[in-house]
Amino acid sequence: MASARLKVPKKAKKGDIITVKSLIKHKMETGQRKGKDGKPIPRMIIKKVSATYNGVEVFSADWAPAVSANPFLSFKVRATESGTIELKWTDDNGKVVSQSAKITVQ
């Protein structure tokens, strides 16, 4: 089930700076809240996001509990060659969700 969205311009000129936008469905439970039984709800957040451009890491971030639920992330990268941009989200359970998009550089 598609639980992540990734948008990359389909075409770009070599050397252009492009914007990569992404969105992922995640509850991002902070670990600070208590449930109805009074016990704390265990933390469950996406702790790492990384982006690769043709296999080379171009962006990565360590996220903290203050990041919202269903987080949106956008960053800029220089278009160097045609290929794939892939984003990977890793959460506290070690579950990895990845999404990739193709870009053609002229």
Next chain:
Amino acid sequence: MKMRQLLLALTFATTGTLAVTGLGLGLVIGQTTAAKAEGIRSGYSYATKETQGLQDDDMSNPGYLWVDTGEDLWSKAEGDAGKSCNDCHGDAAESMKKAGVSYPKYKDDIGKLQNIEQRINQCRTDNMKAKAWKWESSQLLGMTTYVRNQSRGLPVSVAVDGPAAPFFAKGEAFFNQRRGLLDMACKHCHEDNAGNKIRANVLSEGQINGFPVYRLKWGKVGSTHRRFRGCNKQVRAKPFKNGSDEYVNLELYVAWRGRGLGVETPAVRN
């Protein structure tokens, strides 16, 4: 009532033909509808710039995660009949275009109103022979959001005449009925005080053209009935069940209040 009969009789007497009378009445109704549509405001216009920004860009609108869920489910075969939505309805962009603006709708087979969620579940149990989805489950929310998203931008136009009339009247009565410990009706906030503040929040007109809506408070998409329940709880009234007749009737009345507003599903609200 007597006045109206008298008026009808008068018109009938002067013009002499039934056809002209009908035309005259139609014109009057048309005019009032147009006048109302101009004055009403979508909840979007009450939202902060930041919230509006989230909704404006489809890529940053988290509601689209649910639209994607619905899109995946659309072509997924489920149940004993081995059918998916796509097998009967084909391309949702075509077949579901009008669904988002016309529900809740009167259905002959059940003898009452039905909203989109209930229509989807009826299709699942009757035609797909599959289990009905639970209210507020990610599947039902996803499918409802996906279906209503197809009507985005089209003006809401629900039928409130004919067999739907008695249910519409019940919905209107619900809207104007005081309830709960605070003894407040829907209209006290959303008609008399729309635009004013209730503590730190600005009250909107309570339009539902953006539902199912992504609420930042919920951190997810929620149905119209979840919102109704929330409102009822806030006036310390006992909320009705999701999908109850009371809420479906109310949904029709509230949709009619916002007739002419463009569908915004999935909208983003605070």
